[in-house]
Amino acid sequence: MLTQVETHRVSLPPSPLCSFQDEDADLTLQLRRNELTDLVVKEKNHFLRIAFSILRDRTEAEDVVHTAFCAAWMAMGRFRGDSSIKTWFTRIVANRAILALRKLRRKTTVFLEDSPEYLHHFEQSFSAAVEDPETIAARQEAVWLVRKHMENLPAEARIMVTLHFFNDCSLQQVAELRGKSRPSVKAHLHRGKAMLRKSICKGRGRTMMTAR
Incomplete structure:
Protein backbone atom coordinates (compact mmCIF):
# COMPACT_ATOMS: atom_id res chain seq x y z
CA MET A 1 0.00 0.00 0.00
CA ARG A 105 -10.46 -0.52 21.37
CA ARG A 106 -7.08 -2.14 21.56
CA LYS A 107 -4.68 -1.49 24.37
CA THR A 108 -1.49 -3.30 23.43
CA THR A 109 1.91 -1.86 22.61
CA VAL A 110 5.59 -2.52 23.29
CA PHE A 111 7.81 -1.12 26.01
CA LEU A 112 11.51 -1.83 26.16
CA GLU A 113 12.30 -1.88 29.90
CA ASP A 114 14.03 0.68 32.03
CA SER A 115 17.61 1.70 31.20
CA PRO A 116 18.60 3.29 27.84
CA GLU A 117 21.48 0.84 27.48
CA TYR A 118 19.16 -2.14 27.90
CA LEU A 119 16.62 -0.59 25.55
CA HIS A 120 19.22 -0.21 22.81
CA HIS A 121 20.43 -3.77 23.26
CA PHE A 122 16.88 -5.13 23.40
CA GLU A 123 15.84 -3.33 20.20
CA GLN A 124 18.97 -4.47 18.36
CA SER A 125 18.27 -8.08 19.32
CA PHE A 126 15.12 -8.02 17.22
CA SER A 127 17.12 -7.50 14.04
CA ALA A 128 19.73 -10.17 14.75
CA ALA A 129 19.98 -12.54 11.81
CA VAL A 130 21.02 -15.65 13.75
CA GLU A 131 20.31 -16.41 17.40
CA ASP A 132 20.43 -19.53 19.48
CA PRO A 133 17.09 -21.08 20.54
CA GLU A 134 17.57 -20.23 24.23
CA THR A 135 18.09 -16.54 23.44
CA ILE A 136 15.05 -16.49 21.17
CA ALA A 137 12.88 -18.19 23.80
CA ALA A 138 14.03 -15.81 26.54
CA ARG A 139 13.38 -12.76 24.39
CA GLN A 140 9.94 -13.97 23.36
CA GLU A 141 9.03 -14.52 27.00
CA ALA A 142 10.26 -11.02 27.92
CA VAL A 143 8.31 -9.44 25.06
CA TRP A 144 5.15 -11.30 26.08
CA LEU A 145 5.57 -10.15 29.67
CA VAL A 146 6.11 -6.52 28.70
CA ARG A 147 3.16 -6.50 26.29
CA LYS A 148 0.87 -7.99 28.89
CA HIS A 149 1.69 -5.44 31.58
CA MET A 150 1.75 -2.46 29.21
CA GLU A 151 -2.03 -2.86 29.01
CA ASN A 152 -2.24 -1.62 32.61
CA LEU A 153 -0.71 1.77 31.79
CA PRO A 154 -2.83 4.85 31.09
CA ALA A 155 -3.06 5.55 27.36
CA GLU A 156 -1.01 8.76 27.43
CA ALA A 157 1.80 7.26 29.49
CA ARG A 158 1.85 4.18 27.24
CA ILE A 159 2.14 6.30 24.09
CA MET A 160 4.88 8.52 25.50
CA VAL A 161 6.87 5.54 26.76
CA THR A 162 6.61 3.92 23.34
CA LEU A 163 7.71 7.04 21.48
CA HIS A 164 10.62 7.77 23.81
CA PHE A 165 12.09 4.31 24.27
CA PHE A 166 10.98 2.28 21.27
CA ASN A 167 11.14 5.01 18.60
CA ASP A 168 14.15 6.87 20.04
CA CYS A 169 12.29 10.18 20.27
CA SER A 170 13.93 12.72 22.57
CA LEU A 171 11.99 14.31 25.41
CA GLN A 172 11.61 17.46 23.31
CA GLN A 173 10.33 15.48 20.32
CA VAL A 174 7.80 13.62 22.46
CA ALA A 175 6.68 16.94 23.94
CA GLU A 176 6.16 18.39 20.46
CA LEU A 177 4.37 15.29 19.19
CA ARG A 178 2.00 15.14 22.15
CA GLY A 179 1.59 18.88 22.65
CA LYS A 180 2.95 18.68 26.20
CA SER A 181 5.74 20.37 28.15
CA ARG A 182 9.02 18.57 28.83
CA PRO A 183 8.26 18.34 32.59
CA SER A 184 4.89 16.78 31.77
CA VAL A 185 6.53 14.22 29.47
CA LYS A 186 9.13 13.34 32.13
CA ALA A 187 6.37 12.90 34.69
CA HIS A 188 4.38 10.59 32.38
CA LEU A 189 7.50 8.52 31.62
CA HIS A 190 8.47 8.23 35.28
CA ARG A 191 4.92 7.29 36.28
CA GLY A 192 4.61 4.80 33.41
CA LYS A 193 7.86 3.01 34.26
CA ALA A 194 7.00 2.88 37.95
CA MET A 195 3.55 1.46 37.21
CA LEU A 196 5.01 -1.11 34.84
CA ARG A 197 7.62 -2.27 37.36
CA LYS A 198 4.94 -2.55 40.04
CA SER A 199 2.63 -4.50 37.73
CA ILE A 200 5.38 -6.92 36.69
CA CYS A 201 6.53 -7.49 40.27
CA LYS A 202 2.95 -8.03 41.40
CA GLY A 203 2.41 -10.52 38.60
CA ARG A 204 5.55 -12.43 39.52
CA GLY A 205 4.44 -12.56 43.14
CA ARG A 206 1.13 -14.12 42.14
CA THR A 207 2.96 -16.65 39.97
CA MET A 208 5.17 -17.68 42.88
CA MET A 209 2.17 -18.00 45.20
CA THR A 210 0.39 -20.19 42.64
CA ALA A 211 3.47 -22.36 42.22
CA ARG A 212 3.56 -23.00 45.96
Missing part, protein backbone atom coordinates in the same frame (compact mmCIF):
# COMPACT_ATOMS: atom_id res chain seq x y z
CA LEU A 2 2.80 2.39 0.82
CA THR A 3 4.19 2.06 -2.69
CA GLN A 4 1.26 4.21 -3.77
CA VAL A 5 3.04 7.10 -2.13
CA GLU A 6 5.39 7.37 -5.07
CA THR A 7 2.50 8.13 -7.40
CA HIS A 8 1.83 11.36 -5.53
CA ARG A 9 5.02 12.98 -6.80
CA VAL A 10 3.68 15.31 -9.45
CA SER A 11 4.58 18.48 -11.21
CA LEU A 12 1.92 21.06 -10.55
CA PRO A 13 0.48 22.77 -13.63
CA PRO A 14 1.49 26.37 -14.25
CA SER A 15 -0.38 28.75 -11.98
CA PRO A 16 -3.11 30.70 -13.76
CA LEU A 17 -2.65 33.52 -11.26
CA CYS A 18 -0.77 36.60 -12.34
CA SER A 19 0.76 37.42 -9.01
CA PHE A 20 4.39 36.41 -8.53
CA GLN A 21 3.56 35.87 -4.87
CA ASP A 22 0.96 33.27 -5.75
CA GLU A 23 3.36 31.58 -8.16
CA ASP A 24 5.99 31.43 -5.41
CA ALA A 25 3.40 29.93 -3.06
CA ASP A 26 2.58 27.25 -5.63
CA LEU A 27 6.25 26.47 -6.10
CA THR A 28 6.78 26.23 -2.34
CA LEU A 29 3.80 23.89 -2.04
CA GLN A 30 5.16 21.69 -4.83
CA LEU A 31 8.60 21.53 -3.25
CA ARG A 32 7.20 20.68 0.18
CA ARG A 33 4.95 17.97 -1.23
CA ASN A 34 7.91 16.47 -3.06
CA GLU A 35 9.94 16.63 0.17
CA LEU A 36 7.12 14.85 2.00
CA THR A 37 6.98 12.15 -0.67
CA ASP A 38 10.75 11.60 -0.53
CA LEU A 39 10.58 11.44 3.28
CA VAL A 40 7.81 8.83 3.42
CA VAL A 41 9.40 6.67 0.72
CA LYS A 42 12.82 6.83 2.38
CA GLU A 43 11.70 6.41 5.99
CA LYS A 44 8.46 4.48 5.66
CA ASN A 45 9.74 1.81 8.07
CA HIS A 46 10.28 4.47 10.74
CA PHE A 47 6.69 5.69 10.43
CA LEU A 48 5.39 2.13 10.29
CA ARG A 49 7.19 1.38 13.57
CA ILE A 50 5.53 4.35 15.23
CA ALA A 51 2.05 3.33 14.05
CA PHE A 52 2.67 -0.34 14.79
CA SER A 53 3.99 0.35 18.30
CA ILE A 54 0.64 1.97 19.09
CA LEU A 55 -1.71 -0.34 17.17
CA ARG A 56 0.17 -3.67 17.36
CA ASP A 57 -1.27 -4.58 13.97
CA ARG A 58 0.79 -4.45 10.78
CA THR A 59 -2.14 -3.98 8.40
CA GLU A 60 -3.69 -1.25 10.54
CA ALA A 61 -0.30 0.47 10.81
CA GLU A 62 0.12 0.48 7.04
CA ASP A 63 -3.36 1.93 6.63
CA VAL A 64 -2.60 4.65 9.16
CA VAL A 65 0.64 5.69 7.47
CA HIS A 66 -1.03 5.75 4.07
CA THR A 67 -4.01 7.82 5.23
CA ALA A 68 -1.68 10.08 7.20
CA PHE A 69 0.32 10.70 4.02
CA CYS A 70 -2.82 11.55 2.06
CA ALA A 71 -3.96 13.91 4.82
CA ALA A 72 -0.55 15.57 5.04
CA TRP A 73 -0.44 15.94 1.24
CA MET A 74 -3.77 17.76 1.26
CA ALA A 75 -2.88 19.87 4.30
CA MET A 76 0.61 20.84 3.15
CA GLY A 77 -0.60 24.31 2.21
CA ARG A 78 -1.28 24.92 5.91
CA PHE A 79 2.16 23.72 7.03
CA ARG A 80 3.73 26.76 8.72
CA GLY A 81 7.27 25.47 8.96
CA ASP A 82 7.48 25.78 12.76
CA SER A 83 9.07 22.32 12.83
CA SER A 84 10.62 19.99 10.29
CA ILE A 85 8.32 18.14 7.88
CA LYS A 86 9.44 14.89 9.52
CA THR A 87 8.35 16.06 12.98
CA TRP A 88 5.09 17.42 11.57
CA PHE A 89 4.31 14.18 9.72
CA THR A 90 5.33 12.03 12.69
CA ARG A 91 2.78 13.92 14.78
CA ILE A 92 0.09 13.20 12.18
CA VAL A 93 0.97 9.49 12.10
CA ALA A 94 0.96 9.20 15.90
CA ASN A 95 -2.34 11.06 16.28
CA ARG A 96 -4.05 9.00 13.57
CA ALA A 97 -2.74 5.79 15.13
CA ILE A 98 -4.18 6.87 18.48
CA LEU A 99 -7.55 7.60 16.87
CA ALA A 100 -7.47 4.21 15.14
CA LEU A 101 -6.57 2.56 18.43
CA ARG A 102 -9.58 4.12 20.13
CA LYS A 103 -11.84 2.90 17.36
CA LEU A 104 -10.43 -0.61 17.56
Whole structure:
Protein backbone atom coordinates (compact mmCIF):
# COMPACT_ATOMS: atom_id res chain seq x y z
CA MET A 1 0.00 0.00 0.00
CA LEU A 2 2.80 2.39 0.82
CA THR A 3 4.19 2.06 -2.69
CA GLN A 4 1.26 4.21 -3.77
CA VAL A 5 3.04 7.10 -2.13
CA GLU A 6 5.39 7.37 -5.07
CA THR A 7 2.50 8.13 -7.40
CA HIS A 8 1.83 11.36 -5.53
CA ARG A 9 5.02 12.98 -6.80
CA VAL A 10 3.68 15.31 -9.45
CA SER A 11 4.58 18.48 -11.21
CA LEU A 12 1.92 21.06 -10.55
CA PRO A 13 0.48 22.77 -13.63
CA PRO A 14 1.49 26.37 -14.25
CA SER A 15 -0.38 28.75 -11.98
CA PRO A 16 -3.11 30.70 -13.76
CA LEU A 17 -2.65 33.52 -11.26
CA CYS A 18 -0.77 36.60 -12.34
CA SER A 19 0.76 37.42 -9.01
CA PHE A 20 4.39 36.41 -8.53
CA GLN A 21 3.56 35.87 -4.87
CA ASP A 22 0.96 33.27 -5.75
CA GLU A 23 3.36 31.58 -8.16
CA ASP A 24 5.99 31.43 -5.41
CA ALA A 25 3.40 29.93 -3.06
CA ASP A 26 2.58 27.25 -5.63
CA LEU A 27 6.25 26.47 -6.10
CA THR A 28 6.78 26.23 -2.34
CA LEU A 29 3.80 23.89 -2.04
CA GLN A 30 5.16 21.69 -4.83
CA LEU A 31 8.60 21.53 -3.25
CA ARG A 32 7.20 20.68 0.18
CA ARG A 33 4.95 17.97 -1.23
CA ASN A 34 7.91 16.47 -3.06
CA GLU A 35 9.94 16.63 0.17
CA LEU A 36 7.12 14.85 2.00
CA THR A 37 6.98 12.15 -0.67
CA ASP A 38 10.75 11.60 -0.53
CA LEU A 39 10.58 11.44 3.28
CA VAL A 40 7.81 8.83 3.42
CA VAL A 41 9.40 6.67 0.72
CA LYS A 42 12.82 6.83 2.38
CA GLU A 43 11.70 6.41 5.99
CA LYS A 44 8.46 4.48 5.66
CA ASN A 45 9.74 1.81 8.07
CA HIS A 46 10.28 4.47 10.74
CA PHE A 47 6.69 5.69 10.43
CA LEU A 48 5.39 2.13 10.29
CA ARG A 49 7.19 1.38 13.57
CA ILE A 50 5.53 4.35 15.23
CA ALA A 51 2.05 3.33 14.05
CA PHE A 52 2.67 -0.34 14.79
CA SER A 53 3.99 0.35 18.30
CA ILE A 54 0.64 1.97 19.09
CA LEU A 55 -1.71 -0.34 17.17
CA ARG A 56 0.17 -3.67 17.36
CA ASP A 57 -1.27 -4.58 13.97
CA ARG A 58 0.79 -4.45 10.78
CA THR A 59 -2.14 -3.98 8.40
CA GLU A 60 -3.69 -1.25 10.54
CA ALA A 61 -0.30 0.47 10.81
CA GLU A 62 0.12 0.48 7.04
CA ASP A 63 -3.36 1.93 6.63
CA VAL A 64 -2.60 4.65 9.16
CA VAL A 65 0.64 5.69 7.47
CA HIS A 66 -1.03 5.75 4.07
CA THR A 67 -4.01 7.82 5.23
CA ALA A 68 -1.68 10.08 7.20
CA PHE A 69 0.32 10.70 4.02
CA CYS A 70 -2.82 11.55 2.06
CA ALA A 71 -3.96 13.91 4.82
CA ALA A 72 -0.55 15.57 5.04
CA TRP A 73 -0.44 15.94 1.24
CA MET A 74 -3.77 17.76 1.26
CA ALA A 75 -2.88 19.87 4.30
CA MET A 76 0.61 20.84 3.15
CA GLY A 77 -0.60 24.31 2.21
CA ARG A 78 -1.28 24.92 5.91
CA PHE A 79 2.16 23.72 7.03
CA ARG A 80 3.73 26.76 8.72
CA GLY A 81 7.27 25.47 8.96
CA ASP A 82 7.48 25.78 12.76
CA SER A 83 9.07 22.32 12.83
CA SER A 84 10.62 19.99 10.29
CA ILE A 85 8.32 18.14 7.88
CA LYS A 86 9.44 14.89 9.52
CA THR A 87 8.35 16.06 12.98
CA TRP A 88 5.09 17.42 11.57
CA PHE A 89 4.31 14.18 9.72
CA THR A 90 5.33 12.03 12.69
CA ARG A 91 2.78 13.92 14.78
CA ILE A 92 0.09 13.20 12.18
CA VAL A 93 0.97 9.49 12.10
CA ALA A 94 0.96 9.20 15.90
CA ASN A 95 -2.34 11.06 16.28
CA ARG A 96 -4.05 9.00 13.57
CA ALA A 97 -2.74 5.79 15.13
CA ILE A 98 -4.18 6.87 18.48
CA LEU A 99 -7.55 7.60 16.87
CA ALA A 100 -7.47 4.21 15.14
CA LEU A 101 -6.57 2.56 18.43
CA ARG A 102 -9.58 4.12 20.13
CA LYS A 103 -11.84 2.90 17.36
CA LEU A 104 -10.43 -0.61 17.56
CA ARG A 105 -10.46 -0.52 21.37
CA ARG A 106 -7.08 -2.14 21.56
CA LYS A 107 -4.68 -1.49 24.37
CA THR A 108 -1.49 -3.30 23.43
CA THR A 109 1.91 -1.86 22.61
CA VAL A 110 5.59 -2.52 23.29
CA PHE A 111 7.81 -1.12 26.01
CA LEU A 112 11.51 -1.83 26.16
CA GLU A 113 12.30 -1.88 29.90
CA ASP A 114 14.03 0.68 32.03
CA SER A 115 17.61 1.70 31.20
CA PRO A 116 18.60 3.29 27.84
CA GLU A 117 21.48 0.84 27.48
CA TYR A 118 19.16 -2.14 27.90
CA LEU A 119 16.62 -0.59 25.55
CA HIS A 120 19.22 -0.21 22.81
CA HIS A 121 20.43 -3.77 23.26
CA PHE A 122 16.88 -5.13 23.40
CA GLU A 123 15.84 -3.33 20.20
CA GLN A 124 18.97 -4.47 18.36
CA SER A 125 18.27 -8.08 19.32
CA PHE A 126 15.12 -8.02 17.22
CA SER A 127 17.12 -7.50 14.04
CA ALA A 128 19.73 -10.17 14.75
CA ALA A 129 19.98 -12.54 11.81
CA VAL A 130 21.02 -15.65 13.75
CA GLU A 131 20.31 -16.41 17.40
CA ASP A 132 20.43 -19.53 19.48
CA PRO A 133 17.09 -21.08 20.54
CA GLU A 134 17.57 -20.23 24.23
CA THR A 135 18.09 -16.54 23.44
CA ILE A 136 15.05 -16.49 21.17
CA ALA A 137 12.88 -18.19 23.80
CA ALA A 138 14.03 -15.81 26.54
CA ARG A 139 13.38 -12.76 24.39
CA GLN A 140 9.94 -13.97 23.36
CA GLU A 141 9.03 -14.52 27.00
CA ALA A 142 10.26 -11.02 27.92
CA VAL A 143 8.31 -9.44 25.06
CA TRP A 144 5.15 -11.30 26.08
CA LEU A 145 5.57 -10.15 29.67
CA VAL A 146 6.11 -6.52 28.70
CA ARG A 147 3.16 -6.50 26.29
CA LYS A 148 0.87 -7.99 28.89
CA HIS A 149 1.69 -5.44 31.58
CA MET A 150 1.75 -2.46 29.21
CA GLU A 151 -2.03 -2.86 29.01
CA ASN A 152 -2.24 -1.62 32.61
CA LEU A 153 -0.71 1.77 31.79
CA PRO A 154 -2.83 4.85 31.09
CA ALA A 155 -3.06 5.55 27.36
CA GLU A 156 -1.01 8.76 27.43
CA ALA A 157 1.80 7.26 29.49
CA ARG A 158 1.85 4.18 27.24
CA ILE A 159 2.14 6.30 24.09
CA MET A 160 4.88 8.52 25.50
CA VAL A 161 6.87 5.54 26.76
CA THR A 162 6.61 3.92 23.34
CA LEU A 163 7.71 7.04 21.48
CA HIS A 164 10.62 7.77 23.81
CA PHE A 165 12.09 4.31 24.27
CA PHE A 166 10.98 2.28 21.27
CA ASN A 167 11.14 5.01 18.60
CA ASP A 168 14.15 6.87 20.04
CA CYS A 169 12.29 10.18 20.27
CA SER A 170 13.93 12.72 22.57
CA LEU A 171 11.99 14.31 25.41
CA GLN A 172 11.61 17.46 23.31
CA GLN A 173 10.33 15.48 20.32
CA VAL A 174 7.80 13.62 22.46
CA ALA A 175 6.68 16.94 23.94
CA GLU A 176 6.16 18.39 20.46
CA LEU A 177 4.37 15.29 19.19
CA ARG A 178 2.00 15.14 22.15
CA GLY A 179 1.59 18.88 22.65
CA LYS A 180 2.95 18.68 26.20
CA SER A 181 5.74 20.37 28.15
CA ARG A 182 9.02 18.57 28.83
CA PRO A 183 8.26 18.34 32.59
CA SER A 184 4.89 16.78 31.77
CA VAL A 185 6.53 14.22 29.47
CA LYS A 186 9.13 13.34 32.13
CA ALA A 187 6.37 12.90 34.69
CA HIS A 188 4.38 10.59 32.38
CA LEU A 189 7.50 8.52 31.62
CA HIS A 190 8.47 8.23 35.28
CA ARG A 191 4.92 7.29 36.28
CA GLY A 192 4.61 4.80 33.41
CA LYS A 193 7.86 3.01 34.26
CA ALA A 194 7.00 2.88 37.95
CA MET A 195 3.55 1.46 37.21
CA LEU A 196 5.01 -1.11 34.84
CA ARG A 197 7.62 -2.27 37.36
CA LYS A 198 4.94 -2.55 40.04
CA SER A 199 2.63 -4.50 37.73
CA ILE A 200 5.38 -6.92 36.69
CA CYS A 201 6.53 -7.49 40.27
CA LYS A 202 2.95 -8.03 41.40
CA GLY A 203 2.41 -10.52 38.60
CA ARG A 204 5.55 -12.43 39.52
CA GLY A 205 4.44 -12.56 43.14
CA ARG A 206 1.13 -14.12 42.14
CA THR A 207 2.96 -16.65 39.97
CA MET A 208 5.17 -17.68 42.88
CA MET A 209 2.17 -18.00 45.20
CA THR A 210 0.39 -20.19 42.64
CA ALA A 211 3.47 -22.36 42.22
CA ARG A 212 3.56 -23.00 45.96
